Amino acid sequence: MLKRAVWQGLVSGLAGAAVMTVAEKVEQRLTGRPDSYVPARVLARLTGLPERNKYQRSLNLAMHYGQGVFVGVLRSVMAQAGLRGPVASGMFTVARLTNDQILENATGVGAPPQTWPRRELAADVLHKTIYGFVTGAVADALAARDGMGPGQRHAALCGGRRFGVGPPRRSRASGGPPTLP
Known part of the structure; x- marks a missing residue:
């Protein structure tokens, strides 16, 4: 079960991260909200790289997709265990938001969500929800093939x-x- 969960989770997480990225770009065009480089700063602090460098855009993408892909394995494990459907995707969305907050706050890059401007918080929750449900749909479909x-x-x-x-x-x-x- 775990071998299947790993590859299925990587695929599911990649799909969720890709759809979330498209949704973010659409939302940014509509609202005028600029790109966030928080993922790049978190990765820089975790790896000891300077926070502002010529690779900032690449670090941002690496962290953005890396988290999405690897956290997708958790959703796949859930699906393989029999936790499937919208309720499981809702539980997973909370886990994805929690993962972000642990990394951002532990590195000192972020602040607790209750201190954020409401629009920023709403945008983050919306995008992580899209990620959670897309990742869940793919993980559930792949796990269903296994019974x-x-x-x-x-x-x-x-x-x-x-x-x-x-x-x-x-x-x-x-x-x-x-x-x-």
Whole structure:
């Protein structure tokens, strides 16, 4: 499961980052908001490079796509485990926003979101939501080719979470139709 989750997550994350980038460019044209070089500054601080250098645009793209691609693996693991659909994509969007904030605040490049101007916060949440749901749709589609995940097989026993229903037997956890223990 994990081998498939890695490659599927890299593909899913790349798709999500690409669509998010297009959405950001469209939004910037409509609102006049300038490019943000926060990702470049975070990567520069993480690697010890000078924050302002001739490679700033390249660092920005590397961090922007790098985070998107690698965090996509988390969404793919979720899909392989059986956490699929819009609720799972919503959970993942929060994880993506959290990842950004940890890196930005830990490096001293960013500030807590509650201190941001509302328009900046709204734009960031919108774009990360687009990323989260596109990444989720791709991860879910790829995972569905492998069949139900363990969580889905468990839910199929009695239609969700119910008292007194344990997990499927180990022999059934790897595939096949679910049976009550």
